[in-house]
Amino acid sequence: MIRQINRRAILKHGIGALASTVAVGVRARRSLAAEPVSSIPANLNGWQKHGIVLEATEPWEQKGIQSFTSPSEPLDGDRWRIWYSAVGTHETGKYTIAYAEGVPGKEMKKFPVQCSTGEPGDGAFTLGPLPEKWRPVQVVHIPLKNGKHRIYFWAHGPGILRYLAADSDDGHRYRVVDPHRPVLYHFHDRAAWGVASPDGVMLNREPSKDRPADEPIAPSHLLSNDATNIYQLPDGTFEMYSVALIQVPKGDPAYMPHDNAPGLIRLVDRYLSEDGLHFEKRQRVIDRDAKDPPDQQFYYLSVTHTDKGRIGMLGHYRCQAQTMDLEWCYSADGVRWNRPARKAWIPRGDKTQPDSYGIYAPSYLVRRGGRYHLFYTAVNSAHNGKDSYGPPRSLIMHATIDDIGRP
Numbered sequence: 447m448i449r450q451i452n453r454r455a456i457l458k459h460g461i462g463a464l465a466s467t468v469a470v471g472v473r474a475r476r477s478l479a480a481e482p483v484s485s486i487p488a489n490l491n492g493w494q495k496h497g498i499v500l501e502a503t504e505p506w507e508q509k510g511i512q513s514f515t516s517p518s519e520p521l522d523g524d525r526w527r528i529w530y531s532a533v534g535t536h537e538t539g540k541y542t543i544a545y546a547e548g549v550p551g552k553e554m555k556k557f558p559v560q561c562s563t564g565e566p567g568d569g570a571f572t573l574g575p576l577p578e579k580w581r582p583v584q585v586v587h588i589p590l591k592n593g594k595h596r597i598y599f600w601a602h603g604p605g606i607l608r609y610l611a612a613d614s615d616d617g618h619r620y621r622v623v624d625p626h627r628p629v630l631y632h633f634h635d636r637a638a639w640g641v642a643s644p645d646g647v648m649l650n651r652e653p654s655k656d657r658p659a660d661e662p663i664a665p666s667h668l669l670s671n672d673a674t675n676i677y678q679l680p681d682g683t684f685e686m687y688s689v690a691l692i693q694v695p696k697g698d699p700a701y702m703p704h705d706n707a708p709g710l711i712r713l714v715d716r717y718l719s720e721d722g723l724h725f726e727k728r729q730r731v732i733d734r735d736a737k738d739p740p741d742q743q744f745y746y747l748s749v750t751h752t753d754k755g756r757i758g759m760l761g762h763y764r765c766q767a768q769t770m771d772l773e774w775c776y777s778a779d780g781v782r783w784n785r786p787a788r789k790a791w792i793p794r795g796d797k798t799q800p801d802s803y804g805i806y807a808p809s810y811l812v813r814r815g816g817r818y819h820l821f822y823t824a825v826n827s828a829h830n831g832k833d834s835y836g837p838p839r840s841l842i843m844h845a846t847i848d849d850i851g852r853p
Contacts, residue, residue: 508534607632768828770804
């Protein structure tokens, strides 16, 4: 989630545990080789920004929306469907998911999800069963190859922070597969307490007393720090990119005390699955190396699949400045990612613009009308929320480019 949802509250419970976790030095980790900067195609500099296409206008949007990790889908004519989350100020916790349909630049009709604790009801976009007080956010929609539909989302609730899947026959009524056996767990989900990640990070050492006896404990390899993108591949299998954490001690140059997760470094892992519900294979694919500055972290990886490989939009998080950019990268196989640029692909705006502090990518880029379209989340505030250019805003902007390069 942008600014890591409820991170302040989360860290109140985790800082003490962090001090006792075995430190993992960044320099000791495996690095990925980088191609020379001269390998970047010159036509990657042709972004055109088209301004705001969607912002919070409804009470249920809580004054802030984002398309972070969510797709945008072309419809008939010049119309689009933009999936998004209502996130507000992050302090309320009243998150929800929705989609908007219409022509960018004109008024778009919004369809918020209608959640129920039982079976999904009738309506344009309904979801159930979802336990009471569980809130969905960061929706990903995938039209499955079997003709059905699936959405993934992070559910937030009392003691809950987990990644769920829901399936639909008609693309309107989505049934949650199993709220108690999720695809991923955040470190602070009640089922993850007392479980160390594969990198040795454990934010809560004692098991949660709130976990029901019949709810399984989270497997170590399914612990993530949210910011998840998932795709169905041509052969029907699934790949997923999510954020892993490693810890550094206070004496390490990468330790940033003013970050909302001091001492934790964000990296990217890739997962594979046959059905998109059970992920067993996990591999580190984005790591820091000697060419990265001490404050470099990787917040997410959004992937556009092409016939020659994958183009990535990497969450280029400069922790010292608390800024977020898109970094261009590419891969032939989804495992070895080349990062020749190591800087912002699309420039942020000046302090008068909504995207002055951060640009967050949706699920992927869309080729339409001879151009690639990007519906991105723009923020004018620092990641830790301590600075902003005017009142903090989170909204969706549109940009296009002729060519995104080829692996």
